Amino acid sequence: MDAPLPASDALIRPWRTATLVASLVAAIELVLLVGLALLLLAKPLAHAMQHHAQAAAFKPAAKKHAAAPVKRVHHVIPQAKHPRSKTGVMVFNGNGISGAASSEAARLSGLGYRVRGKTNAKRQDYATSVVMYAPGWEGEGRRLSRDLGIKVVGPLDGMKRPALHGGQLAVVLGAA
Numbered sequence: 791m792d793a794p795l796p797a798s799d800a801l802i803r804p805w806r807t808a809t810l811v812a813s814l815v816a817a818i819e820l821v822l823l824v825g826l827a828l829l830l831l832a833k834p835l836a837h838a839m840q841h842h843a844q845a846a847a848f849k850p851a852a853k854k855h856a857a858a859p860v861k862r863v864h865h866v867i868p869q870a871k872h873p874r875s876k877t878g879v880m881v882f883n884g885n886g887i888s889g890a891a892s893s894e895a896a897r898l899s900g901l902g903y904r905v906r907g908k909t910n911a912k913r914q915d916y917a918t919s920v921v922m923y924a925p926g927w928e929g930e931g932r933r934l935s936r937d938l939g940i941k942v943v944g945p946l947d948g949m950k951r952p953a954l955h956g957g958q959l960a961v962v963l964g965a966a
Contacts, residue, residue: 867928867929867932868928868929868932869929870929870930870932870933871929871930872927872930873902874901874902874903874933875902875903875904876904877903877904877927877930877934877957877958877959878903878904878905878906878954878955878956878957878958878959879898879903879904879905879906879934879957879958879959879960879961880905880906880907880908880909880953880954880955880957880959880960880961881894881895881898881905881907881908881909881960881961881963882908882909882910882911882960882961882962882963883908883909883910883911883914883963884910884911884913884914884915884916884919884962884963884964885914885916885963885964885965886914886915887963890963891908891909891910891963892908894908894938894961894963895908897938898938898961901937903934904957906954906955906956906957907955907957911962911963916962916963916964916965917964917965917966918941918942918964918965918966919938919940919942919961919962919963919964919966920940920942920943920944920961920962920964921934921935921938921940921942921943921944921959921960921961922943922944922945922946922947922949922959922960922961922962923943923944923945923946923958923959923960924945924946924951924954924958924959925945925946927958927959928945930958930959931943931959934959934961938961940961946960
């Protein structure tokens with residue numbers, strides 16, 4: 791059978807149990823008090839945060855209305871000054887399809903443009919066709935883009951005037 795416990799050991803055990811029970815009760819009370827404090831403070835805290843968020847949201851709108859009005863700049867698209875017969879166009883094949891520049895040059899001649907030449911572009915991977923114009927020829931470039939149904943129009947970009955062989959406009963044929 792079991793040997794009887796020494797007297798000192800029997801006296802210590804009830805204190806251990808009592809300490810554990812008291813600690814558990816204190817922990818439960820602490821959790822309840824924190825929960826109660828959150829319940830009491832949650833509503834005022836939520837209202838304060840909502841008020842602060844609304845104030846922050848409306849401040850930029852107030853500043854926007856107080857600022858000076860934005861001036862709109864209208865770009866006037868110049869009209870073509872020269873007839874098609876006096877407008878020189880250089881055609882570049884930038885899509886890699888054999889004969890594309892020749893067929894486009896024939897189409898341009900049929901529309902009345904002076905074709906200054908046709909050749910391959912430095913690259914053959916253009917995704918879309920582009921019309922480029924020399925300084926002072928924007929109106930003619932926009933007219934050419936309308937004639938060919940090309941949406942991208944801009945000044946000569948990365949191309950020198952001598953590459954146009956005396957022309958004023960360039961068409962770079964792309965895949966689309």
